[in-house]
Amino acid sequence: MPPPQPPLRKNILKLLTSFLGIIRILQIVFGAGLWVTIAANKYEGSIHFVLFVAVLFWLLTLALFFLTLLDKQDLVPLLGGERWLLTNLVHDVSAAVLYLPAIGVMIYKTERNSFCNLEQYKHLCLYKVYLAAAVFACLGCLAYLLSALYGGCRKCRGEQTVM
Numbered sequence: 827m828p829p830p831q832p833p834l835r836k837n838i839l840k841l842l843t844s845f846l847g848i849i850r851i852l853q854i855v856f857g858a859g860l861w862v863t864i865a866a867n868k869y870e871g872s873i874h875f876v877l878f879v880a881v882l883f884w885l886l887t888l889a890l891f892f893l894t895l896l897d898k899q900d901l902v903p904l905l906g907g908e909r910w911l912l913t914n915l916v917h918d919v920s921a922a923v924l925y926l927p928a929i930g931v932m933i934y935k936t937e938r939n940s941f942c943n944l945e946q947y948k949h950l951c952l953y954k955v956y957l958a959a960a961v962f963a964c965l966g967c968l969a970y971l972l973s974a975l976y977g978g979c980r981k982c983r984g985e986q987t988v989m
Contacts, residue, residue, distance in 0.1 A: 837895070837896075837897045838895055838896075840989060841894060841895050841989060842895075844989050845976060846894075846914075846973065846976060846977075846988055846989060847891075847895075847989075849969055849972055849973045849976070850887060850890070850891045850894075850973070851891075852965075852969045853883075853887045853921075853966060853969045853970060853973065854884065854887055854888060854891065856962050856965045856966035856969055857880055857881075857883060857884035857887060857962075857966050858884055859958075859962040860876070860880040860884075860959055860962035860963050860966060861877055861880035861881050861884060863955060863958050863959045863962060864876060864877050864880070864955070864959050865877065867952060867955045868950070868952065869952075872931045872934075872935070873931065873932075873935065875927070875928065875931060876928040876931050876932060876959070876963065879921075879924045879925060879928045880928070880963070880966075883917075883920075883921040883924070883925075883966075883970075886917060886921075887917075887921075890913075890914060890917060893906075894910075894914075894988055894989075908986050910986075910987070910988060911977060911980060911981055911985065911986055911987060911988050912981065914973075914977050914988050915974060915977035915978060915981055918970050918971075918973040918974035918977055919970075919974045921966075921967075921970040922967055922970040922971045922974055925963060925966055925967035925970060926967060928963050928967075929960065929963045929964055929967060932956055932959050932960035932963050933960055935952075935956045936953065936956040936957050936960050939951065939952050939953040939956055940953055
């Protein structure tokens with residue numbers, strides 16, 4: 827008979843195999859893909875807003891994920907404990923709402939640079955960079971929307987925990 831697993835290990839496995847855990851990991855991956863794609867290349871103007879949204883919600887998502895993973899949400903004053911599900915829901919809705927204009931900015935910048943997507947064009951062309959960033963922004967927004975729907979359903983059923 828194998829020895830019983832400590833409660834922390836069970837919590838980690840439970841979160842990593844849950845719907846919310848998988849969505850959080852996807853949010854982290856898509857957010858990192860977005861801001862790394864932008865930051866690794868030349869950017870200007872309204873792209874700063876996209877970078878701000880991507881980095882802000884990437885860091886907040888990391889914090890929420892690790893606090894939930896380690897079951898330390900009770901240590902967060904005002905937001906933890908019984909309010910943790912609501913905190914996650916507000917975070918996800920805010921992220922989805924701010925990702926929408928970021929998607930618009932990336933689509934606009936992609937269209938503005940579509941002229942340089944020719945083989946004969948020899949100068950620096952950010953079309954493919956902006957296109958990749960727009961895809962990451964759309965996927966990230968979708969992940970936040972799914973997470974917000976999931977959290978909203980749990981909240982409507984009267985549940986207080988994220989898992």
